Each structure stands twice: as C-alpha cells, then as structure tokens.
Amino acid sequence: MKYCRPRLNFRGGWLLAVLTAITTTPVIAETPNFSTFSLAPDFEQIKGKVTGYTGGSFSLSALSNRDRDRKACIGFADPKPDHIMILEKDFSHLKILVNSRGFDTTLLIQGPNDNIIRCGDDTGKSKDASIDDLDWKKGTYRIWVGTFNAGVKRNYTITVKQ
Template sequence: MNLAGQFSLVNSVPWLLGLGLLGLLNSSDLGSSALAQSSAQENEPNVLFRNVSLSPGFRPDPSKLHGLSGGAITASTKAGKATTETGPCNGFVDDRPDHELTLSSAFNYLNLRVRSTGDTMLLVKGPGGSWCNDNAAATPTATTTNINPAISGRWLPGTYQVWIGSKQQGEYLPYVLEITQSPVPIQP
C-alpha cells in the first residue's frame, strides 16, 4: 500500500474517498505540511509518503508528513525483534518504509509522534538500531497512555527508515507524522 511519494492528495481524491478517508481531507494539518525533499515537492504541500532531510534548527517546527498507516507484515518481523527500548513492535507495516528521514548532524533532542484517529504504531530503523512504540505516555512522567505513538531522544546523523503501522492487518488509517525539536508533552 505504500505509494512512496508517488501521488499528491489533490490528484487522488476519488481514490481516498473510495477508501472512506474523507476525514483526511478535512484535517487542519493538510494545509500546513512542512519540509519537502525537493523544490518541486515544496509546491505540493499535500504529498503523501514524503521523505525529508533535516538539520538542527529546522523550520517550521513541528514539521508534518502525511500518509496511510498499515500493511501486511508484522512490525516485529521488520524490526527484527518483538520489543525495543522505546516499546513493543505491535501491529502491521508495509514492506517499504513510509518515509525516510535524513539527519545532517546529531540532534540532542528530536521527537517523532504520530497523530491519527485510529490505533497506530511507529517503527524507526537507522543508525544504532531499531525502535518501536505502540502507545506513547501522555507526558514524559505520566502513567496513562494514548493510541498515538512517539519516539524521542538523542538522534545520530544518518538516514532513518520510518514506518507507521496499524494495530490490525489490512487496516489503513490516515495519519500525520510530526517531527519536533521541542520537548513538549504528547497530547492525546
């Protein structure tokens, strides 16, 4: 299902409506999509499955990427383990990553968080290993969780493959992946 940046939301409205994803079209995030891989994509802010390159101090912050979660492969198979330091690898992903995130240098703090109306998971593979998260804590010290995953901390320079998975196999949910340098609490 991963279309790897091959279509624009504007050109795929009938396809999205056919999947019952009208809610994605009404999202307030659609008009504020952030960084583009190339100048051509900067003029198409609603491209799904976009790849980005970031340097410390990037703007806008948060940067936002869009896509559809899910796939047919278990996230634990793709990660090479059932649990990571950041959480369990529960759910299903595509064979190919939804996004590639290239960091030009180290980040002392970077947060990737997913916003979706359904139960999603996050898998990141890159320099230093694989990390998963199923349900992020509402705040760094909270004991309650929500269905939106997040992975944060110190990040090494290099290219990271990012998958957004769904709890159920074959379930495809619209999402916004927010990338921020600000250590802000995760909101449900």
C-alpha cells in the same frame, strides 16, 4: 585424450543476479511509500511534518521484536518504509508523533546502518504512537507507521519536534 570443458549450468542464474542486486542495493536508494525529508539544525516545524496512510499486512516484529530500550515492536505496515528521514546533524533529542485522530497506530524507526531500532505504540491516553528519545545520530532513518490490526487503512500526519 580429448579435453572437455566443464559446462556451466546457468539455470536460475538470473535469480542469483536479481537477489545479488537486491541485497547489495544501499538503503538510501530505497524509495519510501510517501516521502523523503531532511532535517537540518534548527529545522522549522513545517519541514518536520509529513503525511501518509497505513494499510499493510507485514508484521513489524519481523524487522525487530524489540527496540534498543527493549520495548516491543508491534503492528502491521507495508514492507517498504513509509518515510525516509535524513538527519543532517546529530540531535540530542527528538520526538516523533503520529496523529491519526486517535486510532490505534504503531511506529518503528530504523536508524543509520540498520542497527538502531526505536519502536512506539500508545502515547499516554491516546492510541496514536510516538517515540520520544535521546541521541539521534546524523544519517538516514526509515520510518514505518503501522496499525495494531493488519490491513487497516488510516490517514495520519507525523510531526517531528526537537
């Protein structure tokens, strides 16, 4: 009797390898569109200020329909986060404000280990988005700034305040 080794079919094997590499890459290794910044205790206002621009057509609701407080996550942005914010300690309160000179922006922040989502839209009478929340744990946060309509390009500044 002749022994036959089974043949392994590697067609598409490269796809499996690429998908495995993508899905096992840690979040911290992700490169944001604009900036990575760290905030230590008693950070200076200037360190909590970053800039960028909107313009994507990826629906932020694909990341989450609602945040931890059941607020709707809306808007369109790039699939890649615009900024990465690293908190070097726990913060009891932070306020993240978008300033696009009053254009209609949205905001989605994904917290450490991807399991805390915060979303923001209009701030008072302004169409600019903000998130004012308690209990920010030490770790890495991914930030997306979007617009209500897909593909709209708007320059913005984000300010983080304690």
